Amino acid sequence: MWREGDGVWREGGGVWREGDGVWREDGHVWREGSGRHGGDVPVKKLGVIVNPVAGVGGRVGLKGSDGADIVHRALELGAVRDAPRRARLALERLTRLRDEIEILAAPGEMGADEARAAGFAPTVVGSLAGRQTYAAAERERLGTAGPDLGAAGEFTLTTAADSEQAARAMAAAGADLILFAGGDGTARTICTAVGTSVPVIGVPAGVKIHSAVYATTPAAAGDVVALYLHDRPGAVQLREAEVMDIDEEAFREDRVSARLYGFMAVPVARGLTQSAKAGGVAGEQRALLDVATDVVAVMEPGCLYIVGPGTTTRTIMERLGLPKTLLGVDLVADGALVAADATEGDLLRALERYACARIVVTAIGGQGHVFGRGNQQISPAVIRRVGREHVVVVATQTKLLSLEGRPLLVDTGDPELDAELSGYVKVVTGLGEKMVYKVGV
Amino acid sequence: MSETPQEKVARLARLRRDGGVLRDYRSPRYDEPFIMEQGAPGERGVFVPLAEDGVKKAVGEAADYIPEGMARAAAPVLPEMSQHQVLRHYLRYSQMTLGMDLGSDISEGTCTMKYSPKLHEELVRYHRAADLHPWQDEDTLQGLLEIVYETGQYLKEISGMDGFTLQPGGGSHAVYTNACVMRRYFEARGELGQRDEMITTIFSHPCDAATPKVAGFKVITVMPDENGYPDLEAFKAAVSERTVGCMITNPEDTGIYNPQIDKYVEVLHDAGALAFTDQANANGILGIARARDAGFDACHFNLHKTFSSPHGCEGPASGAYMVTEKLAPYLPVPVVTKVGETYHLDYDRPESIGRVRGFLGNWLCVIRAYAWIRNMGPDGLREVAEISVLNNNYLDRLLMAVKGVTRPYAEGHRRLDQVRYSLEELKEDTGFGTEAVRDRMVDFGIQSYWMSHHPWVVPEPFTPEPCETYDKRDLDEWAATIKKVSDEAYHEPDVVREAPHAQPIDQMRRTEAMEDPAQWAFTWRAYKKKVLGRQGPA
Numbered sequence: 001m002w003r004e005g006d007g008v009w010r011e012g013g014g015v016w017r018e019g020d021g022v023w024r025e026d027g028h029v030w031r032e033g034s035g036r037h038g039g040d041v042p043v044k045k046l047g048v049i050v051n052p053v054a055g056v057g058g059r060v061g062l063k064g065s066d067g068a069d070i071v072h073r074a075l076e077l078g079a080v081r082d083a084p085r086r087a088r089l090a091l092e093r094l095t096r097l098r099d100e101i102e103i104l105a106a107p108g109e110m111g112a113d114e115a116r117a118a119g120f121a122p123t124v125v126g127s128l129a130g131r132q133t134y135a136a137a138e139r140e141r142l143g144t145a146g147p148d149l150g151a152a153g154e155f156t157l158t159t160a161a162d163s164e165q166a167a168r169a170m171a172a173a174g175a176d177l178i179l180f181a182g183g184d185g186t187a188r189t190i191c192t193a194v195g196t197s198v199p200v201i202g203v204p205a206g207v208k209i210h211s212a213v214y215a216t217t218p219a220a221a222g223d224v225v226a227l228y229l230h231d232r233p234g235a236v237q238l239r240e241a242e243v244m245d246i247d248e249e250a251f252r253e254d255r256v257s258a259r260l261y262g263f264m265a266v267p268v269a270r271g272l273t274q275s276a277k278a279g280g281v282a283g284e285q286r287a288l289l290d291v292a293t294d295v296v297a298v299m300e301p302g303c304l305y306i307v308g309p310g311t312t313t314r315t316i317m318e319r320l321g322l323p324k325t326l327l328g329v330d331l332v333a334d335g336a337l338v339a340a341d342a343t344e345g346d347l348l349r350a351l352e353r354y355a356c357a358r359i360v361v362t363a364i365g366g367q368g369h370v371f372g373r374g375n376q377q378i379s380p381a382v383i384r385r386v387g388r389e390h391v392v393v394v395a396t397q398t399k400l401l402s403l404e405g406r407p408l409l410v411d412t413g414d415p416e417l418d419a420e421l422s423g424y425v426k427v428v429t430g431l432g433e434k435m436v437y438k439v440g441v
Numbered sequence: 442m443s444e445t446p447q448e449k450v451a452r453l454a455r456l457r458r459d460g461g462v463l464r465d466y467r468s469p470r471y472d473e474p475f476i477m478e479q480g481a482p483g484e485r486g487v488f489v490p491l492a493e494d495g496v497k498k499a500v501g502e503a504a505d506y507i508p509e510g511m512a513r514a515a516a517p518v519l520p521e522m523s524q525h526q527v528l529r530h531y532l533r534y535s536q537m538t539l540g541m542d543l544g545s546d547i548s549e550g551t552c553t554m555k556y557s558p559k560l561h562e563e564l565v566r567y568h569r570a571a572d573l574h575p576w577q578d579e580d581t582l583q584g585l586l587e588i589v590y591e592t593g594q595y596l597k598e599i600s601g602m603d604g605f606t607l608q609p610g611g612g613s614h615a616v617y618t619n620a621c622v623m624r625r626y627f628e629a630r631g632e633l634g635q636r637d638e639m640i641t642t643i644f645s646h647p648c649d650a651a652t653p654k655v656a657g658f659k660v661i662t663v664m665p666d667e668n669g670y671p672d673l674e675a676f677k678a679a680v681s682e683r684t685v686g687c688m689i690t691n692p693e694d695t696g697i698y699n700p701q702i703d704k705y706v707e708v709l710h711d712a713g714a715l716a717f718t719d720q721a722n723a724n725g726i727l728g729i730a731r732a733r734d735a736g737f738d739a740c741h742f743n744l745h746k747t748f749s750s751p752h753g754c755e756g757p758a759s760g761a762y763m764v765t766e767k768l769a770p771y772l773p774v775p776v777v778t779k780v781g782e783t784y785h786l787d788y789d790r791p792e793s794i795g796r797v798r799g800f801l802g803n804w805l806c807v808i809r810a811y812a813w814i815r816n817m818g819p820d821g822l823r824e825v826a827e828i829s830v831l832n833n834n835y836l837d838r839l840l841m842a843v844k845g846v847t848r849p850y851a852e853g854h855r856r857l858d859q860v861r862y863s864l865e866e867l868k869e870d871t872g873f874g875t876e877a878v879r880d881r882m883v884d885f886g887i888q889s890y891w892m893s894h895h896p897w898v899v900p901e902p903f904t905p906e907p908c909e910t911y912d913k914r915d916l917d918e919w920a921a922t923i924k925k926v927s928d929e930a931y932h933e934p935d936v937v938r939e940a941p942h943a944q945p946i947d948q949m950r951r952t953e954a955m956e957d958p959a960q961w962a963f964t965w966r967a968y969k970k971k972v973l974g975r976q977g978p979a
C-alpha cells in the first residue's frame with residue numbers, strides 16, 4: 001500500500017495530495033485529465049500592473065487623476081500615492097504561494113517593487129531605465145515656474161502607454177491572470193490591451209470605480225487570485241464585466257459622461273457548497289437564458305424594443321437569433337433588427353413610427369446604473385416618449401445581490417425624470433421570476 | 442507513538458486553556474471501497490431455500506409466474522458478499538459518519554434539530570402501529586385516526602386555524618399544497634386568469650418561491666430593508682390585482698421577528714389576495730404567537746422539526762398544513778373527521794385539490810408529534826420557545842465576542858431562535874471564509890454548520906440554531922469551537938487551510954464536477970461510465 005492515512009500519496013520523489021488532483025515531482029506539476037489543464041503544467045503566471053499615481057486626485061477632491069496638471073495639483077495639495085500600498089496588500093495575501101505562482105511584473109513601482117515587498121522574485125516585463133522622475137519631467141514641462149514638489153515628486157514618471165505595453169507583454173508571455181491596481185482609467189488601458197483574452201482582476205485604487213472589474217478590497221483581490229491560480233480553480237468563475245470610464249473634465253464640472261468601453265473577463269469567487277446547489281458558471285448562464293426567455297416570451301407584435309448595452313441584454317438578442325452591439329443600443333421589432341448601435345436621434349425617429357415601445361435595460365457597471373452610464377443614447381426624451389411603465393429592467397439575482405443592498409441608480413441628466421424613475425422596480429430575474437428592487441438617484 | 446498519560450494531561454490542559462470546553466476528537470477512518478467493488482463470485486449472505494418438490498409439482502416453477510417481457514435476460518450485476526462483510530462495510534461507513542446523536546446539532550440552523558425521544562421510536566415500532574396496513578377499512582384504523590385527528594386539533598389550537606391536513610410528506614410538500622389550495626380558491630372564484638403572481642421574500646425558505654412556480658405561478662421576491670425584514674414599501678409595490686398571495690416565513694432565516702407582519706397581511710387582503718406563513722420552524726414562537734392572530738389564511742408546521750420527529754435523512758417527514766374556514770373546502774382528501782365518537786376518512790369534498798400523497802401521509806411522524814405534544818402540554822410548548830430563544834441569545838452573546846463574527850441587520854435588536862451571522866470580517870482579515878471555518882470546526886467533533894440557503898445574501902454566512910434540547914455546556918462548547926477556529930485563522934493559518942485533520946475525508950476540492958452533467962456521478966452505473974470510463978452491461 002502506498003497510500004498513507006493523511007490523504008497524501010507518495011511514490012519515488014513525488015507526492016499526490018488527495019483532492020487537488022496534481023502530482024508534484026521534481027519542480028513540475030502534473031495535472032490529471034486532458035485538454036487545457038492536462039499534462040505537465042508550468043507554475044501559474046500572474047501579471048501585476050500598478051498605476052503608481054492612481055487615486056491621487058480623489059484624496060484631495062479632484063475627481064480623478066487623469067492628466068498631468070491634475071496629478072501635479074494633487075501632489076501639491078499633499079495627496080499620498082496609495083496605489084502601490086494597495087497593490088502590496090493584495091500581493092501579501094499570496095506570499096504563501098511564492099513557490100506556486102510566478103509573477104510577471106511591470107517594472108519598478110508599476111509592479112515589481114510591490115511584488116518584491118510581498119516576498120516574490122518577479123520576472124520584470126519591460127524596463128523604465130533612463131526614465132526621468134516625475135519632478136524632473138514636471139520641471140521640463142513647466143519650466144522653472146513649476147513649484148517644487150519635494151520628495152513627493154521623486155518617483156519615476158510612467159504613463160498609460162507603459163501599462164498598456166506591460167499588459168500586452170504579459171498576455172504574450174502567457175499570463176494566466178493580470179492583477180492591476182488603479183481605477184477606471186487603468187482598467188480601460190488594460191482592456192484595450194487584452195480585452196477578454198486574459199482574465200483580469202482589479203485592486204480598487206483609483207478615484208473612479210465605475211467599472212465592474214474590481215474586487216471589493218485589496219485583500220479580497222489577493223484571495224480570488226489565490227483561489228483561481230492555486231487553491232481551488234473550480235471555485236472561481238469568469239464573468240464578463242463592464243469597463244466604464246467617465247470624462248473627468250465633464251465630471252469636474254458636475255456633468256457625468258460615462259462610456260462603456262468594453263468588457264474584461266473577471267474571476268469571481270463563489271461558495272463551493274452554494275455552487276453545487278445553484279450557482280456556478282452553468283447556473284449563471286442558465287439564469288441569463290431564463291431571463292432572456294422570459295423577456296422574449298412576452299414580446300408584443302408591432303412593438304419597438306429598445307435593447308440597451310450589456311451581456312444580460314445580449315442574451316436576449318441571442319435568444320432572438322439577432323446580433324447585439326455589446327456597447328450600444330439595438331432596436332428590435334417583430335423579431336427582426338430595426339437598427340443596430342442606434343443614437344438618440346435614431347431612437348427618437350424610430351419612436352415616431354411605433355405606437356408601442358419598450359425599453360429593455362440592465363444594470364451597467366459596478367455601481368448598478370440602469371440609466372445614465374454607458375447607455376446615454378436612451379435619453380430623457382426617449383424614456384419620456386416610451387413611458388416609465390414600459391421600462392423593463394433585467395438582471396440575474398446574482399447580479400442584483402452583488403450590489404450588496406445598494407439601490408439601482410438612475411442618472412439621466414434630468415432630475416425630474418430621475419425622481420419619477422426612482423422608487424421600486426420589478427426586475428426580471430428569471431423565467432416567471434421577478435425581484436422588487438429599490439431604484440435610487 | 443501513542444500519547445503518554447503525562448502528555449495527555451498536558452494536552453487536555455492546553456485545550457481547556459484554549460476555550461475551556463473544546464473536545465478532543467478523532468473520527469475513525471477506513472479506506473473503504475464501494476460495496477459494488479467488493480465481494481467475489483459465489484459468495485453469499487443468505488441461501489434462500491428452494492421450493493420443495495411437492496410444492497413445485499403442485500404449482501410449477503416460481504419463475505414461470507413472471508409475465509413474459511418482465512423477466513430480465515441477465516442477472517443484475519450486484520456484489521456477492523457474505524453477511525459479515527456487508528455488516529462490516531456499513532458499520533465502517535456509519536462510524537465515519539457524525540450521527541445525529543453523536544455530535545451537537547446546534548450547527549444546523551433553520552433545521553430545528555432537537556432531541557427526538559427514543560421512547561417515540563418504541564411507539565412507532567410497536568406492532569399495533571407498525572403492522573397497520575394503509576388500505577385497512579377505517580373501522581379498523583380508529584386508534585390511528587384518533588391520533589391524526591387529535592394532533593390536528595392541537596395544531597389548530599397552536600396556530601389558531603380551523604382546518605388541517607397531515608397528508609404532505611414534508612415541509613416543502615405542505616408549502617406546495619398551499620400553492621395548490623390558493624390556486625383552487627381563485628379558480629373557484631373565477632379569478633385565476635387575473636391572478637398569477639405569488640410574493641415571497643429573499644430570506645424565506647427557497648421552497649416558498651419554488652413551489653408556487655411548480656404550481657404554475659410567477660414569483661416576485663422582496664428584499665429586506667435595514668431592519669432585516671421585508672421592506673414594506675417594496676412589498677406594497679409588489680402587490681397588485683395580479684397577486685395570488687404571499688408565502689413567507691417569520692422570523693425569517695435571520696432570526697429577526699417582523700413585528701408588523703399583520704400590516705403585510707393587510708396589504709394582501711386589501712388587494713383581495715391570500716396570506717400564508719411558512720412555520721416549518723416554529724421554535725421561536727410556539728405557544729406565543731399564532732398565525733391566525735396576525736391575519737394569515739394558512740400556515741404549516743414541520744412535524745419533523747418543531748415537533749421532534751427525526752429530521753431529514755434520518756426519517757420520513759411530515760408537513761402539517763393548516764387553514765382558515767375560507768380555505769378548508771380545498772384541503773386534500775381524505776380529511777380525517779370525527780362524528781360522534783368515531784373517526785372517518787372524508788372523501789366527499791367536491792372542492793378539494795385531491796390527494797397530494799398516498800394513504801395518510803407519513804403517520805409515523807404524526808404518532809411521534811402526538812406523543813411529544815401530549816408530553817409537553819400547553820405550558821411545555823411555550824417553554825420550548827422560551828428556552829430556545831434564551832439559548833439563542835446566550836449563544837449570540839458568546840459568538841458576538843469572537844473576532845471576525847458579525848451579525849448583519851437590525852443592530853441592537855434581539856433575534857429569536859436562530860441567527861444568520863457573517864464571517865466577512867474574518868475573510869477580509871485572514872482570507873478564511875465560512876467554508877474554511879466549517880471545514881475546521883468538524884475537527885472538534887461538532888457537526889459542520891449550515892451556512893445559508895441559496896442565494897447568499899449575507900456574505901460568508903453561518904446559521905446556528907440552539908434548540909431547547911441544548912444545555913449551557915453544549916452552547917459553551919459550540920461557541921468555544923468557533924472562537925478556537927477564529928483564533929487559528931488569525932494566528933495558525935495553516936491549521937485552518939489544511940483542515941479537516943480529524944475527519945475520515947478531506948476537503949471537497951473539485952466540486953465543479955457537481956455542476957457538469959458530463960462529470961457528475963450519483964449512481965454506480967454513472968460512476969463506472971463517467972469516472973472509471975467503463976461501459977456497464979447492456
